[in-house]
Amino acid sequence: MPQVNIERIEHDITAISKFGFNEEDRGVYRQGFSEADMAARQWLRDQFETLGMVHEIDGAGNVSGRFGPADKPAVVIASHLDSVPAGGIFDGVLGVVAGLECIRTMQENGITPAYPVEVIATSEEEGRFGGMLGAQALTGRLTLEWLENAADERGVRLKDAMAEVGLDYHKALHAYRRPETIRAFLELHVEQGPVLDMEKTTIGVVEGISGVFKWMVRMIGKADHAGTAPMDMRADALMGMVDFAHEIPRIIDEEGTDKSRITIGHVACKPGFPHTVPGEVDFTIVGRDLSEDKMRSLAEACERVLSAIARKHKLHFEYEQMSWLEPAYCDPSIMALIESKAKALDYSYKIMPSGAGHDVQFFCNHTKAGLFFVPSVHGISHAPDEWTHWSDIERGTQLLYECVTELACEENASMVPVDRALQD
């Protein structure tokens, strides 16, 4: 039985980690369309060339390499090469390198796929410009207006950043891949959360990407001298925020599921002086669930609780919904394939949602798409000390290989729809 080679995988991940590596904080700085990002993409094309694959960079900056016939829909293995600032070495990279290793393993075992296997390193997945450019381009979820206006935090426009590296943003709209050109889509990623590591489980079979809403909330009371204003005469905006935040566990118990998340990540008091009762507090609410109905229930409960607490504390509140992204569901037949292969390999696995966004989410409504995780030690990601044990990397890649070869080599491989939603 063909085995993937962990030494080659480690070599490749290490090689890519050099692009944008910062010796000081030991973090990876390979933001989309940076010099380091483009160098990593060129490195990948060199590997495709060595393996005799047909390769290209499309108008959105996606780098793809094909192994197998040109005239049939492809089994796509994709993830990204760009990183957040001070990121880790596995995030995204694993899915691309595992794809390369699948090709090499097929080649050294003399396996010729009936369907082409295509490895894609998508561009700008980490959202430097506020989207997932590569995956959106491939699935037709881009507009000219967005391309022309998107900018990063420093005000650099996407179109200028693309021009800088020789890409014409108009061409991003040519990167669209019609659904009939894709047989299946697979992504392997590190979990970036603590669940698999804490539960000592090897594989997370992802059922979907949680939907997410983001609110900017402003509580408005009255700034007062912290000494002269008696407790019962205050309109303390911070205490409004505090009373709301205190209710979050109850809101989830009553309205949510074990897949719900509500997070306050940012709080700013005005004027923010120790001796002044805060007259105004701005804070963010980010809510998630795998069910859009549940998301709506959570959002409604947040509004209800904010409203009641504002009344109680003599405050006003206002909020702006900055975004509402609906959940995306992985294909049940692909999930069933991943499960059956994990069972066959005797890897422990669990069905779970993904709380983080991934390239796969744009492919969910476009083709039969699946995503699975390997454990992140202590759940750490987007940080220099992101780590996944090499033995888990090896298992994840082996599982990817099993799925890919079945999808690419056998005509009606486990592509029988299974309605997982009905099973649960």
Added chain:
Amino acid sequence: MPQVNIERIEHDITAISKFGFNEEDRGVYRQGFSEADMAARQWLRDQFETLGMVHEIDGAGNVSGRFGPADKPAVVIASHLDSVPAGGIFDGVLGVVAGLECIRTMQENGITPAYPVEVIATSEEEGRFGGMLGAQALTGRLTLEWLENAADERGVRLKDAMAEVGLDYHKALHAYRRPETIRAFLELHVEQGPVLDMEKTTIGVVEGISGVFKWMVRMIGKADHAGTAPMDMRADALMGMVDFAHEIPRIIDEEGTDKSRITIGHVACKPGFPHTVPGEVDFTIVGRDLSEDKMRSLAEACERVLSAIARKHKLHFEYEQMSWLEPAYCDPSIMALIESKAKALDYSYKIMPSGAGHDVQFFCNHTKAGLFFVPSVHGISHAPDEWTHWSDIERGTQLLYECVTELACEENASMVPVDRALQD
């Protein structure tokens, strides 16, 4: 019966408001030792001159004017002329102008005091350099070390700011007034809080200045992705702060009094991103009470609650006590005098603590000292829309006049000690 003249008072307050007035935000910018501050002090000396008073500026920048004999202990009327940035027109100024008006009223009614009446505009009360320079100098609460090291928020050193306006900081240590040179100390101030205005009471007879402690607290958890970290696997530093803040009312109910205040005025989340569970939260706790025992109980309860909540949320916490200022108590005989005069004038009054610091606090352990308030509309102060009705200004000044003339003109005027603490 001699009456103070509200037109003269209004004229003077308006005249002083011009020094450092900003047309744009209509706030007063007369920070200690600024050009505007020194100009206001010179204006005051001109008034003293006109009234034939003996006047001087001491080494700390305090401007004083004496009416009456030089060889007896003085009845001191004091407050300050400096302001916070964007301050109001009454804060401090009222006490100085009311003192001037007392002298004028005595003069026009042909009253010659047996004891000198001294009006002092203290320097740098608002704490640009972190203290109350003038009052500390007068009461011997200064050190050479502090004078040499104190600096404002921009890093300007006190000694340089003083040199700039022609003052030698060494001379501040010569400003000390031996207790036997002061017969009594009186301060009239706007409340800077909402109590009198809300309760429609004219006069607040201050029993003491609340003690205050200030802590910088750090809650330390673990930064996590707000999507991938399940609610029960988080160590959310913000939720630790939130649970603590939620307990503040209970802490006061159980350990404090109606004079207790606990305020969180500043909160900073790290990293402070909407999609990241806060791994660290810095916040301030400022606690106050009129009893130092109660302050200790409140502080101990805060520590206990922080500790329990940290355990519950898998957090660590640390705190630094930035300051602990003990309460200061007004003299019961002076309080009794103010009360009796308020009763005689048929002004409504209430006994209350001062949550804000005032010049008087340094005189409390130095001489027989008293402070009383007139209402601040909506409790607003340290802001351009600080306001006190002219009729309340008039009543406060009349009451000051009654107290001062009794203390200065009659040998054993109500200076009989009354132990108010025992009455309460």
